[in-house]
Amino acid sequence: MSNWIPTVSFDAIDDEDVTRFDHAGRTFAIYRVEDRAYASDGLCTHERVHLCDGLVMDHVIECPKHNGRFDIRDGRPLGAPVCVALKTYPTKVEDGVVHIEI
Template sequence: MSDNENWIKTYAVSDIDDEDVKEFQLPNGNKIAVYNINNTFYATDLFCTHEKVSLCEGFIDGDSIECPLHQGVFKISTGEVLESPPTEGLKTYITKIEENYIFVNVS
């Protein structure tokens, strides 16, 4: 896969409000969460590593996302677990902005 093919175009920058998150389905079928935190854009796997629940239903507090089911907390920028019950971190993706669109690197 060429480098260009690794970058997947997701949402327009204006599609995601500050401190909000949106679900996106990658071409391979995997679902990710795309975040806007103070106009910096991040992407992680969509589902909490503790139970298969969408983090898009969770609560964003600064640079952290709290799972809506059992209140596990992850650091959005790194995916690390900040509060249990999850023990496994979230997969994160590198992002870039081009022509006002958020691109996610799936390599």
Template structure:
């Protein structure tokens, strides 16, 4: 499977220790700035379909604003109830001042 890197956002638009939503090829993606790194996942919770960009970022975990379930933004893993299904996490690459994602 080949990687296809798509520009997602300017690096400066990704706040440190916070999350923003961006549109990339018709998908809403959450970008997380954590300890100088950027992580990316789908922006909708798999449980309540709330936007994760409206949630609370604590370290590498994003808390859904609707039912307080948490996902690990590095892997998309569901960390606690009421979540039963992971979210999709995407590889991120930084080139210069731009954030690229592999949505494949």
């Protein structure tokens, strides 16, 4: 059974940017790259820092604390000190709102 959750307006996210979304006691990161939405857990797997304060370039989010990097498409770690993948979620945009499937 799928559970699609509306998050934020797609137009509220600049290209190559990230925004924080909190739902049911959890934090998510919602990204916009090349006119497409992506979503992941909102905390770095290294020291649980909010990724919404990080830098997005192409399909990579860089953690603001220790500069660890993840591919936002699949969550795989791309650079030390992160070595644990970031959980990612399917997205869709309906009526201008990004929805994530959790």
